[in-house]
Amino acid sequence: MNETEAPAAVTDAEFAARVLQSPVPVLVDIWAAWCQPCVTLKPVMHRLAESYRDRATVLTLDADSNLETVTRFDIRALPSVLLFDQGVLVGRQVGAQPQATYAAMLDARLSARAAGVAPTAIAAAAPAPAPVAPESPASREARELAAATEPTLIFKHSATCSISIGVKREYDAFVRAHPNVPARLLVVQNERPLSNALAEVLRVQHESPQAFVVRQGQVLWHASHHRITASRIADAFSAATHAV
Missing domain, CATH: 3.40.30.10 (Glutaredoxin)
Structure with missing residues (x-):
């Protein structure tokens, strides 16, 4: 795959088979067409898909068309990038981050796999901050x-x-x-x-x-x-x- 080739898309119906049952870690970029930061993240996902070919999978999921997955994993902001391994959610990044951030997530999980460390689930989402009342x-x-x-x-x-x-x-x-x-x-x-x-x-x-x-x-x-x-x-x- 080169930078002009987008990572494959996944849907609600395919999520279990292609993500949760994958034999390798899967990075899922959850995006929407109206989200400008999502657009800036596309080439980053392209490069990651190429760099980790055969060691991990990079997929994209359209948030507007796959509300079941968005709801299940409590997606509150876009883009959100989730990392799964052996059916377990092991990493989450919200907002467009540098490529090195996602690479570090993947490298850490691949190293843990090599050492025989089982994946540990993270919380579905960090709790939303309480609204701050305006000062009277x-x-x-x-x-x-x-x-x-x-x-x-x-x-x-x-x-x-x-x-x-x-x-x-x-x-x-x-x-x-x-x-x-x-x-x-x-x-x-x-x-x-x-x-x-x-x-x-x-x-x-x-x-x-x-x-x-x-x-x-x-x-x-x-x-x-x-x-x-x-x-x-x-x-x-x-x-x-x-x-x-």
Whole structure:
């Protein structure tokens, strides 16, 4: 066979006889006409078929026309190249890989056969990665607040709590006296997702009222209820500033 000769095709109906019952290892290239990487892999399969003639067989299988095999071996992406020996699936590569990758699979199996090592089945397919949920705006803001490069004040306020209403006067007094200090007032009833996200990001259990001084991912000071006063916030900022 030369590079202009394609490896033979196999179908669902022929798969058992030509692949699973083959006396030599069989490399199966599972492809589709619409798959551009599959097209780029064709000459690689041609060369492998020629290089391993009489030691292994290289076959192709059209995924669109042979859904039984695709389903049986849990093909989730194309191209997928499977290696079988003695009816056992012993290797799998997903995506178009260099010729050396497939040659290494074949060489390893041929060496094992020569040493009398029985084939060991691999899993039908690697588990699909769990989908990653997009980051919510609240989580993003919580991370950004925590990562501030200069000390930042965060105050969680409950608009329905008499204690919080009283403590907020302390927060307001500090902000009036220090207008240049970065500060974020969070009304819990209106911004519950952000409140929850901050508890997770800062790793401090939620309370309200609650105040934090944060910088670069660290909680430099925090307090709740009547422990929050304008003077204590000022002391916390003084300590944070001198620690920079």
